[in-house]
Amino acid sequence: MxxxxxxxxxxxxxxxxxxxxxxxxxxxxxxxxxxxLFLFMVYASTWNVQGGKMGYNTFGxxxxxxxxxxxxxxxxxxxxxxxxxxxxxxxxxxxVHTPQQYFLGxxxxxxxxxxxxxxxxxxxxxxxxxxxxxxxxIGTLGLGIASGEFATxxxxxGGGQGMTVPFWPKIAGGAPHAxxxxxxxxxxxxxxxxxxxxxxFLRWLYKTRFGLILTAIRDNEDKAESMGIPTMHYKVTxxxxxxxxxxxxxxxxxxxxxxxxxxxxxxxxxxxxxxxVLMTILGGKGTLWGPIIGAFIFQLFKEFFWTYFLGWQLxxxxxxxxxxxxxxxxxxxxxxxxxxxxxxxxxVDEEARLAQVTINTxx
Amino acid sequence: MIKILEVTDVSKAYGGVKANExxxxxxxxxxIVGLIGPNGSGKTTLFNSIVGAHPIDxxxxxxxxxxxxxLTVDQISRRGLLRTFQQTKIYGQMTCMMNMKISKKLTGKxxxxxxxxxxxxxxxxxQILSFVGLYQKRNLRAxxxxxxxxxxxxxxxxxxxxxxxxxxxxxxxxxxxTLINGIVxxxxxxxxxxxxxxxxxxxxMRVIMNLAQKIYCMAYGRILAEGNPxxxxxxxxxxxxxxxxxx
Numbered sequence: 001m002x003x004x005x006x007x008x009x010x011x012x013x014x015x016x017x018x019x020x021x022x023x024x025x026x027x028x029x030x031x032x033x034x035x036x037l038f039l040f041m042v043y044a045s046t047w048n049v050q051g052g053k054m055g056y057n058t059f060g061x062x063x064x065x066x067x068x069x070x071x072x073x074x075x076x077x078x079x080x081x082x083x084x085x086x087x088x089x090x091x092x093x094x095x096v097h098t099p100q101q102y103f104l105g106x107x108x109x110x111x112x113x114x115x116x117x118x119x120x121x122x123x124x125x126x127x128x129x130x131x132x133x134x135x136x137x138i139g140t141l142g143l144g145i146a147s148g149e150f151a152t153x154x155x156x157x158g159g160g161q162g163m164t165v166p167f168w169p170k171i172a173g174g175a176p177h178a179x180x181x182x183x184x185x186x187x188x189x190x191x192x193x194x195x196x197x198x199x200x201f202l203r204w205l206y207k208t209r210f211g212l213i214l215t216a217i218r219d220n221e222d223k224a225e226s227m228g229i230p231t232m233h234y235k236v237t238x239x240x241x242x243x244x245x246x247x248x249x250x251x252x253x254x255x256x257x258x259x260x261x262x263x264x265x266x267x268x269x270x271x272x273x274x275x276x277v278l279m280t281i282l283g284g285k286g287t288l289w290g291p292i293i294g295a296f297i298f299q300l301f302k303e304f305f306w307t308y309f310l311g312w313q314l315x316x317x318x319x320x321x322x323x324x325x326x327x328x329x330x331x332x333x334x335x336x337x338x339x340x341x342x343x344x345x346x347x348v349d350e351e352a353r354l355a356q357v358t359i360n361t362x363x
Numbered sequence: 364m365i366k367i368l369e370v371t372d373v374s375k376a377y378g379g380v381k382a383n384e385x386x387x388x389x390x391x392x393x394x395i396v397g398l399i400g401p402n403g404s405g406k407t408t409l410f411n412s413i414v415g416a417h418p419i420d421x422x423x424x425x426x427x428x429x430x431x432x433x434l435t436v437d438q439i440s441r442r443g444l445l446r447t448f449q450q451t452k453i454y455g456q457m458t459c460m461m462n463m464k465i466s467k468k469l470t471g472k473x474x475x476x477x478x479x480x481x482x483x484x485x486x487x488x489x490q491i492l493s494f495v496g497l498y499q500k501r502n503l504r505a506x507x508x509x510x511x512x513x514x515x516x517x518x519x520x521x522x523x524x525x526x527x528x529x530x531x532x533x534x535x536x537x538x539x540x541t542l543i544n545g546i547v548x549x550x551x552x553x554x555x556x557x558x559x560x561x562x563x564x565x566x567x568m569r570v571i572m573n574l575a576q577k578i579y580c581m582a583y584g585r586i587l588a589e590g591n592p593x594x595x596x597x598x599x600x601x602x603x604x605x606x607x608x609x610x
C-alpha cells in the first residue's frame with residue numbers, strides 16, 4: 001500500500017506532510033485557515049467519489065456534514081450535561097467540562113459523527129440513487145435544504161438559534177486555552193489526521209475493483225448492469241464512505257467554529273456545499289489528486305479575497321465559477337492529462353492507434 | 364435436446380404500441396439461432412425483455428428452467444445470460460484492458476467489491492483480446508476505438524465473463540467486409556470451442572445464413588416464421604415481409 005508511490009505523488013505528499021507538521025510551529029497564526037484547508041481537501045475528495053468517479057453530481061453531501069456537526073457537538077455535551085438544559089440556556093449559563101469529561105466525549109463524539117451520517121446515507125442512498133443525472137442532482141439539492149429547515153425546528157439542538165460547542169477545558173487556576181497547547185492546535189491536528197486517513201483510504205479504494213467499477217458506472221451504467229455488476233450496491237456503499245468522512249469533518253469543523261447554526265454553518269449548501277463541487281472541478285474530477293490541488297488553490301483564492309476585498313468575495317466567487325467552467329472544464333488535472341498524457345500512464349503509441357484490426361482465422 | 368431458453372407468450376407494449384405480441388420461441392443448448400425481421404419489428408424489444416431490461420406485460424421467460432421475469436438485469440447476467448448492444452456500450456474513458464478486467468464475472472457477494480483484480484485476469488484478458496484481434500489496442504482508451512472495433516471489444520468483454528448463452532444484437536453492423544468473415548469465424552469458434560449458445564439479431568443475410576442452424580423471422584411484433592436457413596430463405600411470408608424478391 002505504501003510502496004507504490006511514484007515521484008510526483010511523493011513530492012505532493014511530502015509537501016502536505018510539511019504543511020501539516022510545521023503549521024503549529026511556523027505558521028501558528030494561520031492554524032484555523034490551515035485546518036480549514038485540510039477539511040476542504042476532505043470535502044472535495046469525498047464529494048469526488050460521487051461527483052467525479054461515479055458521475056453522480058450530489059448536492060446532498062452537505063447533509064452528512066451538518067448531521068455530523070450536530071451529532072458530534074451533542075455527544076460532547078451529553079457525556080457531561082443534559083443536552084436540553086445546555087441548549088435552553090442559550091449561552092447565558094456557563095457549563096464547563098472537566099478535562100476528563102471533555103476527552104471522554106471527543107472520541108465517542110467523533111465516532112458517532114461518522115456513523116450516524118453513514119447510516120443516513122445507507123437509507124436515503126437506497127432510495128435516491130435510483131435516480132440518475134439531473135434528477136439525482138435536484139433530489140439531493142432538496143435534501144440539503146430540507147435538512148437545514150428540519151434542524152431549525154428541533155428545539156433539543158437549539159432550533160434556529162443554534163447551539164454552542166463545549167469550551168476547551170482548562171485546569172483549575174490555569175490560563176484559558178493553555179491546556180495541551182489549546183483547542184486550535186488540537187482540532188488542527190485532527191483535521192490533518194482526518195485528511196491523511198481519507199487520502200490513504202481513497203487511494204487504496206480506487207485501486208481495488210470498487211474504484212474501477214465506480215468509473216464503469218460513470219462511463220456506462222447500463223453496460224455495467226448488463227455485465228452482472230450490482231451497481232446499486234456500489235453506489236450506496238460509496239455514498240456511505242463519503243458520508244462517514246464528511247460527518248467527521250463536520251464534527252471537527254463545529255468545534256473549530258465554536259458555534260453551530262443550522263442553515264449557515266451546518267447545512268451550508270450555498271457555501272460549503274458549493275465549495276466542495278468547485279474545488280473538485282477546479283482540480284480535476286475523477287482523480288485522486290484533483291480535489292486536493294483544487295482545494296489548495298481555492299483556499300488561497302478565498303483567503304485572499306476575504307482578506308483584501310471583503311464585500312466583493314461573492315462577486316469573486318461567481319467570477320471563479322465562470323472562469324473554471326470556461327478555462328478548466330476538466331480541471332487542472334484534466335488539462336495536464338491532455339497536454340502530457342504520458343505523465344498519467346496513458347499510451348501515446350501511434351502505431352497501436354493506427355493499427356488495422358485483423359482476425360487470423362487459422363488459429 | 365435440452366432447452367436453454369424458453370420464451371412463452373411474451374407481450375410488451377410501449378403505450379399503445381404493441382412491440383411484442385405473444386412471442387414464443389425456444390433455443391437448444393449449444394445451438395446458434397438467428398433472429399431476423401424488418402426494422403421496428405420488435406427484435407431488440409424481445410432481447411431487452413429476455414435480459415430483464417424492462418418488465419414484460421405477460422408471458423414467461425425461462426433460462427435453464429429458471430423463471431427470469433422477477434430477476435434484475437445484473438442477476439440475470441450472473442446466471443450466464445449475457446447480451447451485447449446494437450449501439451455499442453463500453454467504458455469509453457478506460458483502456459480496453461480495464462474494460463476487460465471489470466467484465467470478469469462477479470459472484471455478487473459484498474466481498475467482491477474490495478478485491479484487487481488478480482494477475483491471471485490480465486493474462487486471460489490478453490488472450491481473449493488476441494482472439495478478437497484487439498491485442499495491439501489493449502492499452503488504448505476504449506472510446507478511441509472505431510465503432511467496429513468497439514463491437515469486437517464488446518464481444519471480448521462478454522467472453523471474459525464466461526457466459527452460458529450470448530445474445531448478440533447485430534454483431535457485424537458497421538464492420539468492414541474483410542473483418543466480417545473473421546467475426547463469423549470467431550462466433551462459430553465461441554459456439555463450438557466454448558460451448559456457448561448464441562442468439563443473434565442480424566441484417567446481413569449472408570452472415571446469418573452461414574451462422575445459424577435455426578432462424579426466427581419477426582414482423583409487426585409477432586413471430587412470422589421459423590425454420591432452418593433454407594426454409595426461411597424460401598418462405599413466402601418472409602420474402603414478402605423482409606427479404607424481398609432479390610433473395
